[in-house]
Amino acid sequence: MTVNKPDEWSEFRLWLDVQLEWLHSVEPQTDFRLVEQARGLFPTIYEPGAPARAVTELERLAKSAWSAEGTALLRHYLGYALAVRSMEVRGLIGDSGVVIVERLADRILALETCDPELDEFAEELLGRREEPKARNTHRAVIAFTALLLVFGVAPVVTGGLMGSPTLMGSGALLAAVLVAAFAWQYRAMTLRTPVGRTGR
Structure with missing residues (x-):
């Protein structure tokens, strides 16, 4: 997804909906409850303050997972929550939030989700900050x-x-x-x- 466009917020929502639909279609064989809790955070993800709360909760859930599959799914959800948080910061404080957005992008890449679209989103955020x-x-x-x-x-x-x-x-x-x-x-x-x- 391309960032730094006039209609990027609308495009971001469409992009995220597609990513979440794909992620929701993956049925975990383990850590069912944790994944369901993660999914339950996203219907209200665009409400004020929701992204930061979701990030905190998803970090906790990811640490609680005992299977590699569950951890991978939860890290994906965490990456998308961080992406929403980055967009929220940019919308609220613009270029004044450069350090926060850069940090969020770093955290997305550090998750190593092997999701090319999510990684590309983070890399574009970092590229813009250069x-x-x-x-x-x-x-x-x-x-x-x-x-x-x-x-x-x-x-x-x-x-x-x-x-x-x-x-x-x-x-x-x-x-x-x-x-x-x-x-x-x-x-x-x-x-x-x-x-x-x-x-x-």
Whole structure:
């Protein structure tokens, strides 16, 4: 399912209905009661606060399952509840919820449901969240280039034309300092890890 579209909420509901219909058609051989409890959470999943409550309950149910089949089904339901929660967060607080949505997407992928559509949904959420980082990096490159031209290249060229070794040396030194500073800043930007993130 494609995210970040004007009518994505309506499309998301249609997509989720199809996924749940398929999941409901799978009759578990074990952990019947747990799976039935999980299914019972979804008729009201779009009510305010329901996704977060469903996530909490499904995490508990998944830990209670004793069979591999039951665990797999419950992890699927948990993944869909996390997907609904991500859409709820985006609808309520928009881009301000970037960290929460990113965390929810990570949690969906960590479930390893082997559901390509669910994984694709999570990956698209993460891909969308890379856009601000890419823009910031692009701006940093532009700013660095401008500084390098003004304080590094220009003095070297001017010093060469004027026959001034001092000016050329100063320009070369400033250029080296700017390159080192940019390299450090770029590394810090790419390695920065968000902290204090929560998915609920």
